Amino acid sequence: MPQREICSSVAEPRPVVRKFLARPAEGVGAIVRRSLDGKFELKYFDPFLVLDEFSVTAPAGFPDHPHRGFETVTYMLQGAVTHEDFEGHKGTIEAGDLQWMTAGRGIVHSEMPAAQGTQKGLQLWINLSSKHKMIEPRYQEMLSRDIAETSKDGIKVRVIAGEALGIKSPIQTWTPTMYLDFTVKPGSHLQQPIPESWNAFVYVLEGEGVFGSPKSQPVTAHHILLLGSSGDGLEAWNKSSSKVVRFILVGGEPLGEPLVQFGPFVMNTQEEIDQTVSDFENCVNGFEKARQWRSEAAIGLDL
Numbered sequence: 407m408p409q410r411e412i413c414s415s416v417a418e419p420r421p422v423v424r425k426f427l428a429r430p431a432e433g434v435g436a437i438v439r440r441s442l443d444g445k446f447e448l449k450y451f452d453p454f455l456v457l458d459e460f461s462v463t464a465p466a467g468f469p470d471h472p473h474r475g476f477e478t479v480t481y482m483l484q485g486a487v488t489h490e491d492f493e494g495h496k497g498t499i500e501a502g503d504l505q506w507m508t509a510g511r512g513i514v515h516s517e518m519p520a521a522q523g524t525q526k527g528l529q530l531w532i533n534l535s536s537k538h539k540m541i542e543p544r545y546q547e548m549l550s551r552d553i554a555e556t557s558k559d560g561i562k563v564r565v566i567a568g569e570a571l572g573i574k575s576p577i578q579t580w581t582p583t584m585y586l587d588f589t590v591k592p593g594s595h596l597q598q599p600i601p602e603s604w605n606a607f608v609y610v611l612e613g614e615g616v617f618g619s620p621k622s623q624p625v626t627a628h629h630i631l632l633l634g635s636s637g638d639g640l641e642a643w644n645k646s647s648s649k650v651v652r653f654i655l656v657g658g659e660p661l662g663e664p665l666v667q668f669g670p671f672v673m674n675t676q677e678e679i680d681q682t683v684s685d686f687e688n689c690v691n692g693f694e695k696a697r698q699w700r701s702e703a704a705i706g707l708d709l
Contacts, residue, residue, distance in 0.1 A: 471670055474510070475682070535663060
C-alpha cells in the first residue's frame with residue numbers, strides 16, 4: 407500500500423533506543439500498567455517521573471493522598487473520574503477530557519470512579535524545577551471538545567500540550583512539554599518534529615505501528631519506546647491493511663537537577679524530602695487544610 411506522507415519536516419528521525427512492555431499490576435478493582443518509575447525498567451526519564459495506564463472499577467479508586475513538587479496530567483480514555491481536593495476544588499473528567507494539575511507546594515486530593523463499569527485513562531507525572539517546586543497549586547482543565555484537534559492525510563492529532571500539524575494547545579506548562587495523541591490510519595506516514603535536546607517517548611494505546619525506521623518491527627499496545635537524543639523528530643508508519651494505530655508522543659526539556667523521590671513527594675535533596683514529610687504530618691507549609699479534610703468519597707467509603 408502506498409504511504410501518504412504528512413510533510414518532510416523531519417530531516418533526521420530519532421531512533422528507538424529502548425522498548426519494553428508496561429506489564430499490568432492488579433489490585434482489587436484496579437489494574438495499572440506503569441511504564442515509567444518501574445522498579446526494574448525505568449525510574450526517571452528527565453523530566454518525566456511516572457506514566458500509568460489505569461483501569462479502575464468502583465468501589466476501587468485512588469482515595470485521599472498528597473503530592474508535592476511536580477505536576478500530574480490525567481487524560482481520560484473511557485468512563486469518568488471525579489477529582490476532589492482539600493482546597494474545595496471538585497470536578498469530573500470524562501472520556502477525552504484533560505486535567506493538568508500543578509501540585510507545587512502541596513495538594514491532598516482523591517480520584518475516584520464516577521461512572522458504571524471500567525474507567526480507563528493515562529496519568530503522567532512531570533517534574534518541576536527547583537525554582538517552581540514550592541509554587542501555589544493550580545489546575546488547567548479542558549473538556550474533550552475544547553482540546554485542539556486536526557486531521558490531515560490519514561493522521562489525526564489531539565494536541566494536549568505543545569504544537570502539531572499547525573495547531574497549538576493553550577495549556578501552559580512550567581516545564582516545557584509536548585503531549586500529542588495521534589491516530590494514524592492504515593498506509594499513513596507521520597513526521598513530527600521534536601525540539602533539540604528534549605527527551606521524548608512513545609506509548610502505544612491500540613493497534614500496531616512502526617517507529618523510527620521503516621525496517622523496524624511493528625510495536626503493539628502497552629509498549630513504551632524511548633527515543634534517542636540524536637535527530638530532530640519522530641517518524642512513524644501504519645503498515646496495517648485495516649486497523650489504525652493510536653499512540654501518544656510525549657517530550658520535554660530535561661531539568662538536569664538532582665532528584666529525590668519519596669512516594670508522592672518529589673524534591674531535590676533528602677533534606678527537602680524530610681521537611682516535606684514533616685510538613686505533611688504536621689499540616690503546615692502548604693498542607694494546613696489537610697488536618698480537617700476528608701474527601702466525600704472517603705467519607706462515603708468510611709476510609
